[in-house]
Amino acid sequence: MSSEYRTPLAPEEIERNFREIAPPLTDAEALFEANRCVYCFDAPCTRACPTHIDVPAFIKKIASGNLTGSARVIFDANPIGATCARVCPVDVLCEGACVENTLMQRPIEIGRLQRYATDYAVRTGREVLKAGAPNGKSVGVVGSGPAGLSCATYLARLGYDVTVYERKALPGGLDTYGMAEYKMTQRVSAEEARQVERLGVKFRLDTEIGKEVTVEELESRHDGVFLGVGLGETGRLNIPGEGLEGVYDALYVIERIKSRRWETVPVGRTVAVIGAGNTAIDAVTQARRLGAERVLLVYRRGQAEMPAYEYEYELAKQDAVEFLWHTAPVEIIADGSGERVASLRCVRTEPGEPDASGRRAPRVVEGSEFRIDVDTVIKATGQQKMREFFANIPGVETDKAGRVVVEPETMRTGNPKFFAGGDCVNGGREAVDASQMGKLAAQGIHLALTGERVEFAGARVPLTEETQNVNAH
């Protein structure tokens, strides 16, 4: 880490910069907002939610003073409902679909209401989910991120003996190690994992499949296996200088930030972040909040093609991040010692011929090279797939992009004993998407092991025709 640059910010200032971006609702706010919800039938917010939480129901239970019931409705459809309340891109999900957008151009604050209810359950220790009577069958869950926690929860509710294998020291996956710290602290994710544990699920931390436990052992110990291993490290830039001191994987930096031991976070005076997805936004905003003087986001395409959400882009602009669109790094140049980053050599690009994804591939503009002085380079260009891991499991297939191939309703892989869900299947989307896949996988595992079809809350959204004859949930 650079011993020359020290953030000019005092710890109190950093703490202030990292305070919650969406603080909890007060009781008065929650009551007001819950009553503002019109209580739609066949609500668009429920349809928009990937786990199809019955949103009007949980909101009306806040209004009626049945907070226990409200938390139950949430966790019933989404075991990581506390995390999602803080990190879901609600602007493009539930809140984006809310009818109040049309009525008053102000959607109901569904995310914050969800937090209000789940906070209540956590604070009061209400057990809103119950473990099922033991059914004598065992399932191994690999990975304790949103997909794994979700799958483990539903299996435990069905009475399975579940063991979760997690290679890191703390459970939660990216909920613990990857969410922007101003959105959510590690404590929230830890509490959610504890909730899963209280259902009787066993956690083996610091345990990597392929190292401490082999795939064969996993297979022989359990009647079924769920793979929620997520994605791997950020891909390489494949440019000279990538190995220099001062070049970091975004995931590494964010993990350091989430420990809240600010002095251990490598942030310099001028930080360049390569990439323009949501992780890149997390990296640039948090770098600024740590006190970097100048933070640049470098992206080889234009703003219109930026993968990050619009509201994330707005956040980065508010944090005074600079955007270098149509810019690609070609070399990371060392300082005098030859070991540390000192500058970044870039070229301008322009849209060329369409590539495999249909987007126009960036084409280098001749003679457009330029240099920027930076002391930190953070790679946020997307995580690689865990191809090697899956190659070691006979029958499990991956597609051209390295994503595990599964049956859409059951999440079953090519190996009938193995099921998968989350980022390793969808290529890297939201925590809530992973949660839903964990639910479907639990249903799939149960069907495979017992022949019984179960349908958990929010497993699917009713077809429009069915809502003519809807029953209570």
Next chain:
Amino acid sequence: MADLSVDFAGIKSPNPFWLASAPPTNMGSMVERAFDAGWGGAVWKTLGEPIRNVCSRLAAVDYGPQRMMGLNNIELITDRPLEVNLREVREVKRKYPKHAVIVSLMVESRREAWHEIVKRAEDTGCDGFELNFGCPHGMSERGMGAAMGQVPDYTCMVTEWVKEAATIPVIVKLTPNVTSINPPARAAVRGGADALSLINTINSVMGVNLDTLVPHPNVNGMAAHGGYCGPAVKPIALNMVSELARDPEVTVPISGIGGISTWRDAAEFLALGSTTVQVCTAVMHYGYRIVEDLIDGLSNYLDDKGFKSVNELIGASTPRVTDWGNLDLNYKTVARIDHAKCIQCNLCHIACEDGAHQCIPLVQLEAGRYPVVDEHECVGCNLCYLVCPVPGCISMVRLDDGTQPLTWRELTSRQPQTMTAD
């Protein structure tokens, strides 16, 4: 999980939540959907000679942005043929043996008419009758509905007629459009009623369209009074339920009706002496689905209180209702404002200035200008507490030690010995 099942005058119901006799119980397919949603019982929309309804049957009073806090209807009893309804009642009862299926009846005031409809309806296998002595419009002009409920002698007489023919429990539904609810209730009990249900709707006119000068609801430029219901009427209904629950001459169970929207409302009716509750307006507003939180909320409440059964809640507050003359005059409270929570809106000040006793001056404290209660002047009326928008900011604090209660009765009694406080 507390047991929510109840036995209402011999009628078993899996939970205390019934649908009231109204459009939501108009036909069999609707009642079946309601039972599937979780309702424990349903009172069919009143059977009798089919009528014709008008168009524009409902009007409402909104409260700010909240729609329909009070609803009014000028709809009459069923407009469907009797045989159709009876057939559907039989079918529903067959399919849902464990749910309470009650048939509401209203016919002209002849013993033979009542005997006939009772016998035909009992054939369906339904669990009980509800006698509609309360419809306040349309039917009362024909000598039915509220015309029965407003004259205790008629109430008693028709109840007797029905009891001559019925072998299943008979519930008499009372109208609130009376001077006192006790006489008609006692009359129904004297006539042999096995239970009472109240309230039916309240005479009302909902407002006037100030552009057309036609009152609501508008039927070709004219209006008629209708029956008021919904959240707005709950306190009126609670009063009447509690009066009957503590009336020694009312010895039968009560089904509480009137503005029940949430589980809390239901719990309040149960606490004041209802064994079942009936809901209409909230279902018309939001659908049968509301029963889920009624059940869930009540269950969680009972569990939190350590009640094993809903029966432990029924009537739990009845002993606490008394005549004004028995209230303790020496119970002294004053308002206290928590300045840490106060947002300085000053509503408590102006309410007390113009609506009470001028006890909350605005005082310049170190932290700013705040309302401060003068406890010597404060009469403990609660007004500031009721208008304050901040939860928990104003509390009513008791000052007396409770060792010397004194009631008005005692104070004005000519007898030297004191009456014991209730």
